Amino acid sequence: MNIDKDLLLAWGGKIKKYPKDEFIFMEGDYARFYHQIIEGSVKTFNINDNAGKEFTQGLFVAGNSFGEPPLLIDETYPAAAVSTGDTAIIILSKERFIKVLNEYPDIHLKFTLKLAQSLHDKAVTFKEVMSNSPQTRILGFLNSYKKRIKADHTPIQIPYTRQEIANFTGLRVETVIRTLQRMCSDNLVEIHERKLFY
Numbered sequence: 001m002n003i004d005k006d007l008l009l010a011w012g013g014k015i016k017k018y019p020k021d022e023f024i025f026m027e028g029d030y031a032r033f034y035h036q037i038i039e040g041s042v043k044t045f046n047i048n049d050n051a052g053k054e055f056t057q058g059l060f061v062a063g064n065s066f067g068e069p070p071l072l073i074d075e076t077y078p079a080a081a082v083s084t085g086d087t088a089i090i091i092l093s094k095e096r097f098i099k100v101l102n103e104y105p106d107i108h109l110k111f112t113l114k115l116a117q118s119l120h121d122k123a124v125t126f127k128e129v130m131s132n133s134p135q136t137r138i139l140g141f142l143n144s145y146k147k148r149i150k151a152d153h154t155p156i157q158i159p160y161t162r163q164e165i166a167n168f169t170g171l172r173v174e175t176v177i178r179t180l181q182r183m184c185s186d187n188l189v190e191i192h193e194r195k196l197f198y
Contacts, residue, residue, distance in 0.1 A: 001065040001114045003036060003100070003107055005090060011100055013092040018083040027080045031070035034097040037062050040087025044079040045167070056167040059084070068115065071097070128169075134179040137169040139188070142198045155190055155197040 009015075015038065018024060024035065024042060035042075037060055044057040044066060057079045060066045070077050071094055092100070101108040121144065128140030142158060158165075162180070166173040180196065183189045190197040 001036070001068075001111055002063040003065075005036075005038065007100070007104075008034075008036065008090045008092050011092060011096050013090045013096075016089050016091055018087045018089065020083055020085050020087075022083050024081040024083065024089065025067065025077050027078065028076050030076050031067060031074075032094055033091040034065065034071060034094070035067050035081075036065040036090045036092075038088040038090060040089075041084045042066060042081050042087060042089075043084050044081045046079050054167045055170055056164065065114075068111075069118075134169070134171050134175050135183060135188075137171060138165060138176065138179055138183070141165060141168050142189070146198065158196040158198055160196075 005013075018040070025031075027046060039062050041062075042060045042064075044060070046055050046057065047053070048055065058066065067077060067081060069075075101111060125140065125144065128137050145158065145160075146156065160168070162176045163173050165171075165180075166176045169176070171179075180189060180191065184191045188198075
């Protein structure tokens with residue numbers, strides 16, 4: 001969701017700056033603010049307590065908002081959020097955010113559509129992660145990325161490392177590397193100078 005920055009500031013929004021690797025909120029924190037990125041990027045993730053393995057829930061860039069579902073239902077965050085580079089975020093209190101939604105029906109509709117898309121994407125991701133096939137998981141991740149950035153069927157460079165793909169798919173990095181090599185042999189992806197194209 002991208003609400004006009006000036007409108008958010010007019011309703012009492014504040015700009016907060018975060019250096020790389022600073023937590024914006026922790027898993028289990030109570031949701032009190034609407035967050036919208038002005039510049040930089042944010043990752044939401046969970047850590048498996050037993051294995052210490054990270055599972056990335058989402059990556060968000062300038063113009064994206066994140067963390068809204070627990071804000072609306074008075075819940076705690078199911079994942080932590082951390083800046084992945086120098087990042088500036090507008091934060092707006094829950095009370096004022098609700099007033100913005102009530103005052104601007106067009107924003108409210110866009111917000112509802114964004115939540116519906118997010119729920120759909122999570123259901124698709126869950127289905128793919130439940131698959132035992134590493135190739136199915138990786139293809140699901142790559143297709144989801146291309147859909148999110150509205151890319152056509154032309155191969156584009158995928159801006160994620162093998163480790164980040166592993167974190168998104170719940171696979172080990174070694175499995176991702178082996179599977180991508182097989183997928184390259186099968187002409188499903190292209191790899192040039194260690195860069196991945198899909």
